[in-house]
Amino acid sequence: MSIRYALLGIISKKPVTGYDVVTIFKQKMIYFWSSTHSQIYKELHKMEEEDLITHQLVIQGTSPNKKVYSLTDQGKKDLIRWAIEEPLKPAKIKDEFLIKTTIFPILSEEEINQLLDEVIEREHNILAKTKEWKEHFHSQGDSDIGTILTVEYGIRYSEMYLEWCKWAKQMIQDKA
């Protein structure tokens, strides 16, 4: 039941292909949802069987043919029902870096700084992409409230992470 509503939510915005969904997860939703193309294609098939979505085959000259999915009435109804009626499940997070952080006491200062630099670079890249995306949709005149809120969340999340890293570095230096 997990990925289903993420997919319905994406498709509700505008018709998209499975390939589009993959890039949306990677580029625009990285800080609150993740999946792989194998799971996405499988779930799209299942959802079409259950009449929540349909697709239109688009033959392209340039690149391979694609299936553009859109919501059925039932799909939209189910999405809204889920959003309003289903009790909110706690977020599921698996952040390996924080696990590594817990064992800093058994690592050397150099090793710790190396790990922190690695994660800082990762987070910088994510933040840069998120800001890029924000600029892009603003320049397009897009004022979708869902997009505005989630992009702001992404920026705040990454900034929090980076500030915490900076604080952690200072903390470790002071302790040493």
Place this chain on the structure above:
Amino acid sequence: MSIRYALLGIISKKPVTGYDVVTIFKQKMIYFWSSTHSQIYKELHKMEEEDLITHQLVIQGTSPNKKVYSLTDQGKKDLIRWAIEEPLKPAKIKDEFLIKTTIFPILSEEEINQLLDEVIEREHNILAKTKEWKEHFHSQGDSDIGTILTVEYGIRYSEMYLEWCKWAKQMIQDKA
């Protein structure tokens, strides 16, 4: 390979039971790792078979007998190897609330506010528990750098989330 190092990390601090691990995940690591007792017990068995941990049976008068696990030399070696050598994998996050956020445009203002209030309450509770824990380990004179850093992360994470919610509420009111 996922939960393994989370478990090794926890056990490296001090010997614990499977039951302890369950509560640690729930109370102290909720904002960066999650699992269930069925998975934890299974993985502990597997890790013991592979000689990464061992247990000592403790017979208690009051409550049921328990298995207290500790790291073997091999377990500690593998944990450090993982931390230093294995490339950092991106965090995997599944936050349903942000999915719900993306479809705010097809919900009513009342429904949106209800959802936001729900998540604000959830996050308040998490923050309260994290702060309680921080007070507790400070009062115990615990100055484990791993704990200090992760608890600070938890507080910053929850505060970021709550501030974003507040901002979102304002944003939605202004738009209406």
Place this chain on the structure above:
DNA sequence: GTTTCATATGTCTAAAATGACATATGAAAT
């Protein structure tokens, strides 16, 4: 006395998710 709660450990089935394998087009780069 009976239920509920915290402690404590396990199994089992089903669902979800990962990662590898597999294929195909057209454009661009080397």
Place this chain on the structure above:
DNA sequence: ATTTCATATGTCATTTTAGACATATGAAAC
């Protein structure tokens, strides 16, 4: 010419995870 890249869709085996079922103790609440 050949490789690489972006686009595009799929399968399959294995691993991971979730959630239900199962049991047991002692203390506390009702």
